[in-house]
Amino acid sequence: MNGAVSERGFAHSEFRARTENAQALMAAAGIDGLLLMSEQDVRYFTGFHTLFWQSPTRPWFVFVPANGQPVAVIPEIGAELMGRSWLKDIRTWSAPAPEDDGISLLHDVLAPLSQTGAKLGVMMGHETKLQMPLGDWQNLMAGLPGLNIVDVTGLVQGLRMVKSGAEIEKLRHICGIGSAAFARVPEIMSLGQPLEDVFRTFRIAALQAGADDAPYVVGAAAQGGYADVISPPTQRPLQHGDVLMLDTGCTWDGYFCDFDRNWAIGTADDAAKRAYDVLWRATQAGIDAAKPGNTCRDLFMAMSKVIAELDGSGGDIGRLGHGLGMQLTEQPSHAAFDNTELKENMVLTIEPSLSYGDGLMMVHEENIVVRGGGADLLSTRAAPELPVIG
Amino acid sequence: MNGAVSERGFAHSEFRARTENAQALMAAAGIDGLLLMSEQDVRYFTGFHTLFWQSPTRPWFVFVPANGQPVAVIPEIGAELMGRSWLKDIRTWSAPAPEDDGISLLHDVLAPLSQTGAKLGVMMGHETKLQMPLGDWQNLMAGLPGLNIVDVTGLVQGLRMVKSGAEIEKLRHICGIGSAAFARVPEIMSLGQPLEDVFRTFRIAALQAGADDAPYVVGAAAQGGYADVISPPTQRPLQHGDVLMLDTGCTWDGYFCDFDRNWAIGTADDAAKRAYDVLWRATQAGIDAAKPGNTCRDLFMAMSKVIAELDGSGGDIGRLGHGLGMQLTEQPSHAAFDNTELKENMVLTIEPSLSYGDGLMMVHEENIVVRGGGADLLSTRAAPELPVIG
Structure with missing residues (x-):
């Protein structure tokens, strides 16, 4: 718990x-x-x-x-x-x-x-x-x-969009539960485990960590990186050289967390390490830009600038994060089209993604609350280098 | 599994x-x-x-x-x-x-x-x-x-409404998983356990039994019976003399089961035993009536006739079961207003409920597939007498 x-x-x-x-x-x-x-x-x-x-x-x-x-x-x-x-x-x-x-x-x-x-x-x-x-x-x-x-x-x-103190406490609580579940991944996952079982094991870990439910668990695992982040899991076993990503929306008392983590299984190749590093810094740029008075577009631009080090397309997912609360995704959207001004006590996901290599993609996500002085992390910040497990 | x-x-x-x-x-x-x-x-x-x-x-x-x-x-x-x-x-x-x-x-x-x-x-x-x-x-x-x-x-x-053979196999599979999870309740629940933990423990049991997810878990526990079946669980501990009900929609490959079970904790009073007996027989009447050519209204009337032994109101829940498939509830409805004719390979819930005592209610539910010769159970039929556990 x-x-x-x-x-x-x-x-x-x-x-x-x-x-x-x-x-x-x-x-x-x-x-x-x-x-x-x-x-x-x-x-x-x-x-x-x-x-x-x-x-x-x-x-x-x-x-x-x-x-x-x-x-x-x-x-x-x-x-x-x-x-x-x-x-x-x-x-x-x-x-x-x-x-x-x-x-x-x-x-x-x-x-x-x-x-x-x-x-x-x-x-x-x-x-x-x-x-x-x-x-x-x-x-x-x-x-x-x-x-x-x-x-x-x-x-x-x-x-x-602007949360009350009581709402923020619920969101902090469920983000803590999500972080605790992700922290157990190196211990509960193993080489050869089918991805379907990885998802199920993660769901159980989230419940054991105190979530009321883990309704949203998506992810992927494939050699050197993944190409699709919304498909249901297959029976394919985790293999040496895979990059595994899990993204979860867990709930507590009707409020969601929504963030993801990446791990390399056994070994990480340079392309995956490089993608992870760029994404981690893009996330940091988003977090640093999340101040009252800046707009969602500003956050999008701050993240895009870092992403462009590796991927000039800007991606086609349409946005780089969103509001969070009673729904897995809420307004606003961190996108070029969204000029919503950030206000204190907005709870947001910071969610850059990029394409690399031969049709691979990587996603990264943290949850924050906007405070007067800047972003306060609700999720435990991911490691700055792609973690190698198994 | x-x-x-x-x-x-x-x-x-x-x-x-x-x-x-x-x-x-x-x-x-x-x-x-x-x-x-x-x-x-x-x-x-x-x-x-x-x-x-x-x-x-x-x-x-x-x-x-x-x-x-x-x-x-x-x-x-x-x-x-x-x-x-x-x-x-x-x-x-x-x-x-x-x-x-x-x-x-x-x-x-x-x-x-x-x-x-x-x-x-x-x-x-x-x-x-x-x-x-x-x-x-x-x-x-x-x-x-x-x-x-x-x-x-x-x-x-x-x-x-009419399922293919492949759909029925998926529904049979998830109903088997739900039955396996319910079978473990006497072993995994204990006196003094807060209802919130009972729900969480049941979710984990469903996942361990092979469910992809258990998105729908509702229920209640109170002395001699319950009065409300849709509220979130509280921290109230399970007590000697409670009637516990759990109702679940678990999923496998995008198909739902939807049935419930009742247990008496430590002891069952006569009123709860009587309500359970009437409901069990009402369920049986619904199962027996689930033949091609009968209508949903026929099923409703068959169940209502038994329910009337204890409860003349007919209840206000509006129906006594429904279709089941990719959604937790689908058409048709076992209600006086629904003259849908039953056809072979419809998958249905049989779900009578009644009021008894001082504002108490009891619900009971099984899942079936309609075959040429009558109903084929997908859930493992509940015990004919209120099970006493703990």
């Missing part, structure tokens, strides 16, 4: 503050309510936390009014758990009900806004999805003709 | 058959193409299997034409993996790209259909979500004015 003990959950005051912050921004934008339906947005304003979201059957809705507490419109099976939140107005139906899966209840909540031609904020932008059936959405809108739908992706994601 | 060795992946012929079956139904309905974007629908037609779906950043699209192979429109990071599928036409962009996250590529694929006023099938119905930003969807549609969008939820879910 990871040493630091963190408390689960949040005080109700945390949700009240989040809601009031949202309502201040809504007032400034003339928005009269938010309709939220994703796990992370519902949890952000209510604290409603359950694995039951993994079942795709039932939709869950929260309405944030211009003033006062949010209203939950949820399946009856969630009434007990939502009843322990700070919300007082919880409306339920016996779901699933294909003919009316919460839509008439939602209609009742939104009808007053429709009558006045009010503005309802919905998440419609980049990195969002409509978390209800498109047909139900179209029916709901048809019954609320005066409603003025506006995109609040920036408003909600902007709030969620 | 579970004894039976199953092979990962599918032959390309499996995807060809699925696609041709879809195209036959499309032809009958006058549908000229399908636009698919969920993990399970994309995987069903392509075999594209990666944990990378956990990152909400990038959308993935597959177009199934009236004839010929599907077309993938995906982020560049997935090109290598999709390239190993049976698809030949793979179009990629460097994602994320907030200004155009695959939309212009999609437009090019769909423009010919738009010009002829063709019918494009999209998943819009019950248990689906729009797996792209609502704003992008609206922009895409605005650029394809002649397109006639139709709901194909029934068409696609109808295909996916």
